Amino acid sequence: MELFAGVGAVPAGFGPSAVTIGKFDGVHVGHRGILAQLASLAAARGLAPVVVTFDRHPMALFKPEACPVALASNAERAALLAEAGVAATLELEFTRALSELSPEEFVDQVLVAALDARLVLAGRDFRFGHRGAGTIDTLRELGESRGFEVGLLEDVDIDGSRVSSTRIREHLAAGRVREAAELLGRYPSVRSTVVHGDAIGREIGFPTANLDPAMEGFLPADGVYASWATIDGRRYAAAVSIGDNPTFAGIPARRTEAHLLDADVDAYDKPIELEFVEFIRPMIAFDGIESLTRALADDVVAIRAILSAEPAPGG
Template sequence: MELFEGLGTVPPEFGPSAVTIGKFDGVHLGHRSVIAQLVAQADAHDLTSVAVTFDRHPMALLNPEACPSPLVSNAQRAELLAQTGVDVTVVLEFTRQLSALEPAEFVDAVLVRALNAQLVLAGRDFRFGHRGSGDITTLRELGRQAGFEVVELDDVDRDGDRVSSSRIRSLIDAGAVREAAELLGRPPQVRSTVVRGDQIGREIGFPTANLDPTMEGLLPADGVYAARAAIDGVSYGAAVSIGNNPTFEGVPDRRTEAHLLDYSGDIYGETIELDFIDRIRSMKKYDSVDDLVVALAADVVRVRDILAGE
């Protein structure tokens, strides 16, 4: 997959292309269905398949207080889109200038001039242009004028509800990572760097990799999780704790700590990816360190059982 950041990086005489436009936050099953149809249509018509997206959620600029947390970083999204088979991803910088474009101006600048679109795929709730004033009917009319065809796509449903980034976000926020994975088509993931912690885990026999809190991806609710940890391409089972270590005093900040199963060594400064498989329990304050150690040992047994069943 080729990645173009901004219309200015798209080569002259690009295309002809088949295009779909969206935020693609999480690149979930709904997004994957759209892109699969895009790739199939592009192949059938000998066109270049193009996914157009944005460098941030529009609300991050237009209404920051109401902007939802992203499911993935831009880098993670690009990696996930590359796995779909789409030929090209174009990332537009979402600016005031871009948000002010009328639908006809957006179509002319992006779809016609930059991408030479011959086919555009969109869902029935697609909105574009200033204040979302353009819809799929607008797109069809502009397509007739500009010479491209518009294909309307159906939503992807699971259990009678539409698969959406907001639905997945709610599940992850509640710690329901297994249910979120069913809609994502993969486990929820975060990526960060291993930093030094208080060494408490090491002292009680459960050393942990502490993640830098400025991480990529959406962190689930506080609790203990069965996860898979990837470091340098090697996967390990992991019992992951998210919260403020309530058994110990003086730990006010929220932390993410991964106890890697069957691993020993120094990984400070390494990049670690955590795939959350299932939630084991909520965060709990224990009466003593001995009680905590017993609980951690039980967590490890539970994690091994869950991962063995995957």
């Protein structure tokens, strides 16, 4: 897949193309339904299937304190779009200047001049241009004069509810990683780097890889999870804890630690990806190290059983 960072990066003569536009946060099953329609219609017309997206959520510019945490980084989103069969992604920097383009200017600069769009797919509630002035009807009118067709996208529902990034965040914020995975079409995940911790886990027989709090992805609610951990391209079954450690005093708030089952890996300073399979229990305070270690041993038994019935990602 070709990735264009801005209109200026699109080579002259690119296209003709079939285009859909959106944030595509997480590239969930709803997005994949859209991308399947895009690929099918593009193939039937001999067009390149293209996604137009943005480098950040619009709220990051206009109301950053209320901006939702992204489900995936831009790099992961690009990889997921490529897996879905997209020929090219145009990632626009969401600036104030971009937000102030009129619907006509957006269509002319992005869809027509850059991408030579012949088919544009959009949902019923699609809005574009300054202050969302453009609707799907606007897009149809512009398409008639600019030489492209507009196709209507239908929402993808699961159990009668529309699949959305907002629903996925709600599930993750409540620790419902199974439900989030159903909507994502894969295990929810985060990516970070392994950093040095306080070595308490190693001292009590459960060494952990501590994640740098600066991570990509939406971290689920505090608790213990059955997970897959990937380090140096190898996947390991893991017990992951998120939150403070109420059994010990002076531990920094909300940390993420992964205890690799049946493996002792020197992972310091290495990238790590965690994929969350199932919530095991909340974080609770124990009355001492003995009761804590018993609980951790019970966690490991439960997690082994869960992961033995789960396919490792990509396996």
